[in-house]
Amino acid sequence: MAESESGTVDLEIIVQGTQEGKKQELRLWLRMLSTTKLISQEIRRRLRNEFGATLPQFDLMAQLYRERDGLRLGELSKRTMVTNGNVTGLVERLETDGLVLRETPDGDRRVTVAKLTKKGEELFTVMAAAHEGWLRDMMADVDPAIIVELWKDIGGVKSSVNNHLSGAAFD
Amino acid sequence: MAESESGTVDLEIIVQGTQEGKKQELRLWLRMLSTTKLISQEIRRRLRNEFGATLPQFDLMAQLYRERDGLRLGELSKRTMVTNGNVTGLVERLETDGLVLRETPDGDRRVTVAKLTKKGEELFTVMAAAHEGWLRDMMADVDPAIIVELWKDIGGVKSSVNNHLSGAAFD
DNA sequence: GAGCAATATTTCAAATGTCAAAGGTTTACG
């Protein structure tokens, strides 16, 4: 990081400017998208082969795992970035498998809260450990310092995107 | 976690090591995933509102646009990172809308080649320009140098992942 | 307390996505 402060003009920037200069964002986006797809597919494959689970199910369970008191479906929807209607079906299937249960709190009958069952917790614990290992494996060739830097810089991208949405959203 | 090179010990690494040290990859992955989802949703929304198109359709057309002679469905499947069966339906719908056409080459009747129609080309040209602009907007707050750096470093991640897949794939 | 806006979830139709199996075609080999 930190090239060319004030005063001097950096050659690299000039080169970029003349070569392309405009489509850097598009190029970055395409690479982010393909890399994310690649990793997703790999995780999906392993979740399926080793646990008979799907990635959205894993994501949903991950959210419930860190909120042992359960989450309202709307909250689940926000945290998993999945639409409401989608959460309904997802939770339904997980309930069928006995991994999640639904209950309506006394105070407000509009609300449905989903929780992990004992069985769900146990399964998730195993899956989460495997999942973390898969990611370490996949990124094994990447310098740890780069990983930290990527995390920060992608955070910057995320913030920028959040500030330029047409609809409404945040982090 | 294999830190510490020879001689000097970097403070930052120590801090990382004591704080977490292990889950950096997972943390990065979660951020990549959420950021990608965020951008995807925004692009999807705008494609729908402004052009009545979907993101997978746009992706598919983008591939055909840069291969004016058309692509075999298998090639389309690889480039869009979508399964064969999915490409079939995608192309079918685009054909219904008159944006894409299918033809079987003389030499090999197993093959189906998809091409953009005139109408498809014209629509894609307009969409692509808008699409690029949206990305520039969304990433407007990110330093251009960071964008280039992210592109490179994510490339490194992609390579690493490709080298550690359980199934088979490449770039 | 009747009516209505705000909340929260579900339902619905259409599209996308995976995987596995089935269908044709071509190629290679004996």
Place this chain on the structure above:
DNA sequence: CGTAAACCTTTGACATTTGAAATATTGCTC
């Protein structure tokens, strides 16, 4: 030739996804 292996696409069963409309419940206002 004739058959088996290899190749390419489609089909089928399910799961996920979105967006919009429908339901249900609560809370507020007059």
